[in-house]
Amino acid sequence: MGWFNKIFKGSSHNISERHWHGDEEEEEDCCNPSSTGDVISDEENEDVDRAIAISILDANHNRETAMDRESQLEEDEQLARAIQESLDIERTTQVESNSPPDGHGNGHVPPIDGNSYFPPRYGNGNPYQPFPMYTSTGYRICAGCNSEIGQGRFLSCMNAVWHPECFRCNACHNPISEYEFSMSGNFPFHKSCYKEHYHPKCDVCRQFIPTNPAGLIEYRAHPFWSQKYCPSHEHDGTPRCCSCERMEPQETKYVALSDGRKLCLECLDSAVLDTNECQPLYRDIQKFYESLNMKVELQVPLLLVERQALNEAREGEKSGHHHMPETRGLCLSEEQTISTVRRRPKVGGDRMMGMMTEPYKLTRHCEVTAILILFGLPRLLTGSILAHEVMHAWLRLQGYPTLRPDVEEGICQVLARLWLESELVSGSGNHIQSTSSSRASARTTRSQFEMKLGEFFKHQIESDASPVYGDGFRAGQLAVQKYGLKSTLNHIRMTGSIPF
16 A cells, blocks of 8 residues: 555645636636646546555455465464364373283282282273364364264374264273273273273172272282182181182182181092091002002001191101191101091081091001091192102101201102102093092092192192292202102212202
8 A cells, every 4th residue: 555655645736626607718727737736637547546446456355365364374273272182181191001910910920929900090090081072174084984074073082083973992882972981902991891801800709809009909819720819808707728729709618627627619529538538549659659669668557637636746756857837748757646537527518527536556666657648638639748758658668867858858749749740641531539439439530620630739849939848849850850760869868968
């Protein structure tokens, strides 16, 4: 407009105001320019009109351009705000993890001392947030259906945009309409669906394992059976089988033995419950030693006893041999009177009833007076304990010197594991005698659970952390693998130590 102002001002003139009176001279004066040059010519009027028209055209064009720019700017600002808010949400989001155990949380299964698993935060953490919704003003492709979103509402999350109905739970496949959601890998879940699929449940009470004050899922796990259970069950009186050490679900029945131990029904199925019932197993183990050219020449009495009788016999020993805190077998050298289980008890409801015991007087004829085994244990566990105690007897009867506890207990554990391994190798297809079938003189094949139980007893021997039984076994096992059993035993006889 600047050039228009200049033209208009340059063409502004004072036009004299005149009145026409009708005579010709006056008319000529009106049509001619004045002597001062103030009258505007026709050419100048055309220039002024043209300038005004051009100015009006430019003004309209500039106004339309400004409106287009403002509209585009507003759209760009709205898109920028949407992207920024999406980035802010993702930056403040804490990724929820699934471990385990193997994976989830935290899958590693530690020993019985427990475990902590880092769970997704339900309500008190920073879960993923797909909202708020934005209004699409440009070309966008939905990550769910791969079609254009077009004009309308959409979700911005997981570095993508979605139709609201396309953002679905990977478990129930329904749309996620809640403000928060959980993730496993690259898959979204409703929080409730994620918890149902990934939050560990207690194998005892069947409830979700609660979080501790730090917000972590803390549980106890059995190192062999892979059970997970709430820490509170270790102190609330929940029973544990004295044989397999499992904590069964709360509705599972146990059988209480006369000495206070509890036995699960699966372990009860092959339990050895009296002295007479154990004699065939004793003969099998004697044959096992003969196959190794380690025959026990003398007939050493074998007695099944209750826990109290076993503890009393241990106190009566003067040899000072090392024993585990929970004694389940003894090789005696002293003369004593032992209360042995003569007749097996009967199961009545959840208790054993009608058990008969009798005193048995031990007489010393050699270095070993008797072998005592705790009654009520499954056949394979009873046999491994018996194989261990027979090795003690063999060492004494062969005149071995007094050995360090880790040497003697270690080599005895080697023989116990060796017997277990031979039973498991032959047990799957071989016919063996179980407790129930022995009474009926029948032959059956070992059950799948009994095979698993045998593997557990092997695991107990191999993973024992004690310096006497555990470290002693591992040193003896390495020596036998390297030099053979006969050479290892000869080295122990001559030096009193296990060869390296």
